[in-house]
Ligand SMILES: [Ca+2]
């Protein structure tokens with residue numbers, strides 16, 4: 001009903017106001033070839049780069065096939081970013097191309113030792129323009145740990161040290177990632193997810209268990225966003241496990257995260 005009604009009313013209004021020519025003009029406008037759009041970054045894979053290392057880095061987004069340069073804003077220590085390839089990228093099932101990207105740029109980033117750790121920002125440039133600034137985290141190679149599958153159960157938990165940042169992904173629907181660390185009674189630790197802030201599709205849930213697999217704390221969303229954060233005073237000296245999963249049981253290539261497990265000084 002609405003489909004038939006609206007154009008009829010529009011035509012009558014246009015006739016009455018003498019604006020029919022203008023309406024036809026708008027139609028013509030729609031058929032013009034689309035203006036080239038500037039690059040748009042959705043997510044970087046992974047979310048963090050190692051300092052003092054050569055990093056393979058994939059950036060997903062829109063309009064990236066003609067990208068020619070990557071520029072970081074912090075270049076206090078010179079680093080190199082070499083574009084190796086640009087291509088179309090598969091859009092995972094049930095994903096929105098505008099959120100996960102349908103094109104990608106593969107870059108090799110060499111970060112010298114002495115480069116400052118923390119969030120850096122970058123843009124991509126093509127013949128059609130320059131992207132908005134996007135964050136990427138730079139961390140010392142000794143702090144940044146890669147997730148090692150299989151780590152999907154308590155028995156397969158990946159051991160990490162307090163102070164580590166894990167770079168991982170919930171790679172498929174139902175995937176659970178489990179980590180374990182040792183801590184002393186009375187120590188306060190924090191477990192923090194950085195995912196959506198870097199463009200990840202993950203909506204994390206974090207849970208911490210004691211050695212007997214009893215839940216001590218769990219968190220879905222924190223700080224007004226979907227990323228999780230737990231702060232916990234360890235009741236005993238021993239082993240603790242952290243599990244991470246997606247709140248909607250989804251997963252995929254763009255469900256990446258950084259998990260920081262740190263001692264909180266009080
Ligand atoms: Ca995983």
Ligand SMILES: [Ca+2]
Pocket residue numbers: 203204205219220221222225226227228247
């Ligand atoms: Ca969440």
